[in-house]
Amino acid sequence: MQRTHLENEISPEAVELMMSATETYYPLAQEYFQIKACLLGLPKLKNCDIYAPLPGGHRVLPLAEAKDLLLRSFGRFHPLFGRIAAEFFEKQWVDAKIRKGKYGGAFCSGLTPSLIPTSS
Helix, strand or coil: CCHHHHHHHCCCHHHHHHHHHHCCCCHHEEEEEEHHHHHCCCCCCHHHCCCCCCCCCCCCCCHHHHHHHHHHHHHHHHHHHHHHHHHHCCCCCCCCCCCCCCCCCCCCCCCCCCCCCCCC
């Protein structure tokens, strides 16, 4: 695993800390999956059910409202996350406009710290 840590430029201690924090909150994820199974009318979720939409849960948000929700959410998680997310909008790294020939979905072509995403 040391080679993987070196390639990812992360210390084994940081990975261990992340794993420990994740394992601490396993019960929260398990509770979420139990509730989702109940809402879907299933006795237990299968892997293919994890991303299934909940009934009545679809809502279309205008871009401005979605942006505000995202920035508030990231900012409440941690102020630094909020500032980083805001930078994506300020520098026009978010390409949300619908236009002919544009592929749908979420893509990021940034491969190195010196190569920032662009919308063209």
